[in-house]
Amino acid sequence: MNPNKKDRCHETSIHWFRKGMRLHDNPAFKLSYELKTCCGEYYKLRPIYILDPYFRKYIRAGMNRWRFLQQSLVDLDLTLRKLGTRLYVIRGLPEDVFPDLFKKWNVKLLTFELDTEPYARKRDEQIETLARQHGVKVDQKVSHTMYNTELVVRANRGSVPMTYQKFLSVINSMPDPRQPIPAPDKLPSECLFDDDLNNCEYDVPTLNELLTLKGFDPVDLKPCLYPGGEKEALKRLEEYMEKKSWVCKFEKPDTSPNSLKPSTTVLSPYMKFGCLSASHFYYRLKEVIGNSPHTKPPVSLIGQLYWREFYYTVGAATPNFDKMVGNPICCQVPWDDNPVALEAWTNGKTGYPFIDAIMRQLRDEGWIHHLARHSVACFLTRGDLWISWEKGLAVFEELLLDADWSMNAGNWMWLSASAFFHQFFRVYSPVVFGKKTDKSGDYIRKYIPELAKYPDQYIYEPWLAPKSIQERAGCVVGIHYPKRVVIHEDVYKININKMSLAYKTTKADKCGSSTKSKNAPSSSNEKNVKKAKHK
């Protein structure tokens, strides 16, 4: 046999899973098994996931999210094995492992889903360069979002839509979202081969292995309410798609932040990891709604998908989107440094039962309702504690299963009235707001067992209960349950004034810096800000 022919047979394609942990609607994966070599043959396929084997503090993920990832990997591996291949989990950093893989496997094609987050872009550029050096063709596809965020900006004549309504009008002028691609029921047999199918070097780590690796003690795990993986994602989706009238009537602001069972779909973790495709979700909703009367964006379910697209679009086009300084759309606010209050907020010990219950649910379960996020975010920032939204973002980044870079930063700016939302005089009361949907405080009782016996009329404000009632309930403020870190009635009006001032100085600085920069040479940071002036 011709040795050249033999070499060609072993030309390999790698599909690199990062997000997009699914086989349905995965156009980049499809390329990896459909494209052919220059000799017209199929590549041998190696689907990989790269796992950093070291404990790195800068990857801010709590154990719930590591578990979700591990479950998603197991599911992906299982699905791939049914198709005759497997998931090759590679231990290392992408920039370290790729050169070895390229050589070892005679790789000629690398496919992955396009990622718009800055750290991922930097990583992917680096890998593209490496690939070029090794003669590997790279193919990226947009599939994490329904729209290509760059095309949205282009459709708006190069400027970033800064309001949701504007965003809607822009996408209305664009073609419909891409139709989802069904998952393959089989792969071309020429793509498949036996190499390493049983090599445990590439196995998905067990949960214990992974958690220990990341510096956690597996015994601290709480019960799993939202198991990861594509299969779970599709199952969960279909559960909700069966409820046609619920889908048609869905209005986000009318759902409850403090019901004992989630009042919304909890599909966000699956969207974050790409276990569920946004396009697939979108077209399923269209199908279910059909010609029936239904709610509309921004409050409808489809409206929620558009919010995601909106934040991805702005996030991809705005420098320093996840920071205040150097972020051209962000109000510059002199937030306090208050480690004690931050610690109390982070651990659900502010003394405000509604706030604390939410923060405890977040830590235990990895998911809280959108309006619950509003409540605690407003409380941390402009409402009460006057602590930077970046601190809150970091806590959410660690604890949320669905921690999603664009939406996390976008919503934190929204809630702190730093961008997108500006009616800063609308403040959530940490006492009153929750009562609207849970008068008797059952939600608080569930997440703060110390308060379980508290009478209804005091459950939202235990520090006001007379000592006798506190004692009867077996919970004395300051002993079993902390005193409040701040007095809402005292601070929120003061904070509104401070916010007003921050707006004025931000505006003044913006005008000032554009005239100043004529005289003084601007720093590189300022240059970036100016370049992305968003118009």
Next chain:
DNA sequence: AGGCCGGTTGGGAGC
């Protein structure tokens, strides 16, 4: 240029 409109989800008073 400047004014008007509307903004996914506030709270409270008054009817």
Next chain:
DNA sequence: CGCTCCCAACCGGCC
């Protein structure tokens, strides 16, 4: 309970 209006205060988009 549901509705309207007010609250000093905002902004982006549009005309």
